[in-house]
Amino acid sequence: MSADGHRIDSAEDDALRAVLDTPDHVRTRGALANTLSFAWRALLKIKHTPEQLFDILVTPIMFTVIFTYLFGGALAGSTGDYLQFLLPGMLAQTVVFTTIYTGFTLNGDIGKGVYDRFRSMPIWPPAPIVGAMVGDLMRYTISSLIVIIVGLLMGYRPPAGIPGVIGAVLLLNVFALGIGWIFTTIGLLVRSASTVMTLSWLALMPLTFASNIYVDPATMPAWLQAFVRINPVALLVTAIRGLMNGNVTLAQLGWAVFAPAVIATVCAPLTMWLYRRKR
Amino acid sequence: MPTDAAIETQGLLKHFGSTRAVDGIDLLVQRGSIYGVLGPNGAGKTTAVRMLATLLPADGGEARVLGHDLAREPRRIRELISLTGQFASVDEDLSASENLVLLARLLGYSRAAARTRSESLLGAFGLAEAANRQAKQFSGGMRRRLDIAASLVCRPQLLFLDEPTTGLDPRSRNQVWDIVRTLAAAGTTVLLTTQYLEEADQLADRIAVIDHGRVIAEGTSEQLKSRVGSSVLKLRFRTVADRQRAAALLDLEPESSAQADPDPRMLVVQLPASSQATPLLTRLAAANIEASEFSLGQPSLDEVFFALTGQPATAEDNDVGEAA
Numbered sequence: 001m002s003a004d005g006h007r008i009d010s011a012e013d014d015a016l017r018a019v020l021d022t023p024d025h026v027r028t029r030g031a032l033a034n035t036l037s038f039a040w041r042a043l044l045k046i047k048h049t050p051e052q053l054f055d056i057l058v059t060p061i062m063f064t065v066i067f068t069y070l071f072g073g074a075l076a077g078s079t080g081d082y083l084q085f086l087l088p089g090m091l092a093q094t095v096v097f098t099t100i101y102t103g104f105t106l107n108g109d110i111g112k113g114v115y116d117r118f119r120s121m122p123i124w125p126p127a128p129i130v131g132a133m134v135g136d137l138m139r140y141t142i143s144s145l146i147v148i149i150v151g152l153l154m155g156y157r158p159p160a161g162i163p164g165v166i167g168a169v170l171l172l173n174v175f176a177l178g179i180g181w182i183f184t185t186i187g188l189l190v191r192s193a194s195t196v197m198t199l200s201w202l203a204l205m206p207l208t209f210a211s212n213i214y215v216d217p218a219t220m221p222a223w224l225q226a227f228v229r230i231n232p233v234a235l236l237v238t239a240i241r242g243l244m245n246g247n248v249t250l251a252q253l254g255w256a257v258f259a260p261a262v263i264a265t266v267c268a269p270l271t272m273w274l275y276r277r278k279r
Numbered sequence: 280m281p282t283d284a285a286i287e288t289q290g291l292l293k294h295f296g297s298t299r300a301v302d303g304i305d306l307l308v309q310r311g312s313i314y315g316v317l318g319p320n321g322a323g324k325t326t327a328v329r330m331l332a333t334l335l336p337a338d339g340g341e342a343r344v345l346g347h348d349l350a351r352e353p354r355r356i357r358e359l360i361s362l363t364g365q366f367a368s369v370d371e372d373l374s375a376s377e378n379l380v381l382l383a384r385l386l387g388y389s390r391a392a393a394r395t396r397s398e399s400l401l402g403a404f405g406l407a408e409a410a411n412r413q414a415k416q417f418s419g420g421m422r423r424r425l426d427i428a429a430s431l432v433c434r435p436q437l438l439f440l441d442e443p444t445t446g447l448d449p450r451s452r453n454q455v456w457d458i459v460r461t462l463a464a465a466g467t468t469v470l471l472t473t474q475y476l477e478e479a480d481q482l483a484d485r486i487a488v489i490d491h492g493r494v495i496a497e498g499t500s501e502q503l504k505s506r507v508g509s510s511v512l513k514l515r516f517r518t519v520a521d522r523q524r525a526a527a528l529l530d531l532e533p534e535s536s537a538q539a540d541p542d543p544r545m546l547v548v549q550l551p552a553s554s555q556a557t558p559l560l561t562r563l564a565a566a567n568i569e570a571s572e573f574s575l576g577q578p579s580l581d582e583v584f585f586a587l588t589g590q591p592a593t594a595e596d597n598d599v600g601e602a603a
Contacts, residue, residue, distance in 0.1 A: 013457070013461060015399070015402050015403035016403045016404070016458065016461050017461060017465060018399070018403065019399050019400050019403040019431065020431065020434055020461070020462065020465040020467070021465070026358045026359075026386050026387060026433045027386065027387025027388075028358065028386075028387060029385070029387050033384075034385060037381060037384045037385050040381070040384075041370070041373070041381055044372075044373055044377055044381075045372050045373070048372050048373065048374075048413060049372065112366075112367070112370070112371070113364045113365070113366035113367045113368040113369075114367070114368055114369055114370045114371075116329075116332075116334055116362060116364045116368055117362060117363075117364065117368040117369075117382075117429065117430075119333075119334050120332045120333060120334060120357055120360065120361070120362040121357055121382075121385060121386070122354055122357040122358040122386075123385050127385075
């Protein structure tokens with residue numbers, strides 16, 4: 001032992017030998033257990049940087065308040081009536097906007113060395129990505145609850161009561177989990193996180209504004225009405241309104257999850273293919 | 280053809296576009312040994328490790344890792360290896376203990392067992408007090424120890440360490456060396472890459488020197504040094520003429536050391552042993568040639584490359600593979 005620097009002392013050396021003297025047997029676990037471990041990782045990240053929740057806390061409050069008081073009188077005669085119409089749509093818009101973070105976060109995360117470690121481990125390969133998306137469900141639920149609370153404070157009353165609200169939040173989570181795969185694909189395809197943001201906004205802007213969130217499409221020109229009829233966000237909003245008003249149909253629910261199902265079917269394998277090729 | 284080797288490759292190949300990052304590498308790493316892969320930036324070390332650790336598919340050649348075919352049984356191999364990458368291979372946003380608990384949970388530990396395992400690893404690596412701090416607040420040496428601890432959540436049969444001491448201060452470097460020695464003594468095979476001959480010499484049982492994706496020399500540290508010289512004596516003279524006289528006296532080709540060092544008054548002499556430095560200096564003194572400065576040390580990577588290839592080591596952009 002030379003004197004040119006501090007050596008690990010002998011107590012630590014013994015401790016090192018002791019930790020090495022463990023069964024070297026890896027017990028591989030199933031896809032679900034792996035996914036839940038990564039969901040836990042996503043929640044830990046929120047715990048360590050709670051400021052990333054700021055966006056999803058403030059944006060929905062701002063939008064709900066501004067749109068209600070800005071358009072309420074002009075569009076529906078009173079802000080109270082407009083809020084009854086707008087709130088389910090705001091709920092959908094808020095969650096759809098929040099899905100962008102899935103791609104944004106993945107893009108920043110994937111370049112880190114820790115993914116090399118994950119990929120050299122005997123785990124279900126999609127678990128790091130699926131787990132992050134499951135962790136995101138927490139964000140969607142938080143932002144939904146905020147919109148609902150703000151709405152309640154402003155005078156919104158859900159006609160179908162609590163079950164309708166719970167149904168709406170569940171449907172929003174299913175929708176977000178499905179379309180999230182578009183953003184994981186974008187997140188893996190482009191180099192910088194800010195490009196992910198820009199592309200995602202470009203895709204989401206027409207889908208949210210050319211929809212039935214703010215106004216009844218009856219006054220729109222025919223071509224725009226045709227677009228709204230097939231717009232996945234509009235189909236979602238219709239189902240959310242149905243759930244919260246207590247008059248949802250099975251067909252509405254089916255159409256609401258149709259686009260997310262198609263997107264997941266196409267983009268989930270695409271995401272995994274890109275992930276395997278990464279680096 | 281199953282063998283008892285930890286790693287056995289034949290003609291391992293990887294190219295990115297027109298760049299042959301790994302250009303036909305044959306390696307044989309015995310179980311329980313420390314194997315050093317020595318080379319400059321861009322030589323293909325990291326690409327080779329990434330292939331052997333199942334992260335990158337090979338474009339050609341064959342490889343068996345711990346008796347399993349690399350192309351056909353990557354999942355079996357992943358159960359037996361650990362990788363400590365060149366860049367932080369822990370999650371910097373998470374605390375040290377959360378990192379280890381996460382990995383332990385992924386590898387089949389129960390919640391309680393994962394916590395216990397994390398605590399004993401942190402204790403063994405001198406990180407107990409930093410357990411609840413985020414990894415991004417760690418110093419380079421602490422982060423490296425956490426990186427290695429993360430690779431030992433389950434004891435691997437084969438551990439890849441990609442440039443484990445690059446960028447570390449001497450004290451942290453010595454700690455990492457101690458850890459590697461202890462690991463090997465406990466029976467874990469270690470494959471480490473390095474840019475430092477001294478590191479390979481200190482740790483490795485066998486060394487492969489690679490350049491441009493090829494193995495240009497392979498053997499024990501002793502064998503390598505017998506080709507390269509175990510010591511390098513650097514002499515600096517007052518005048519270029521003195522240097523020429525000294526080179527003539529010592530029977531050296533002046534061009535060879537001139538290439539190794541651009542300073543025209545500098546003479547670089549490779550010696551088979553450091554004990555031969557004194558007689559050499561005596562001979563110079565007897566001939567009345569005075570060296571203004573001299574130093575004795577191990578050959579640098581550049582000098583190793585110069586001795587092996589007659590050319591200086593060429594550093595290339597190491598990111599060729601990363602972008603592809």
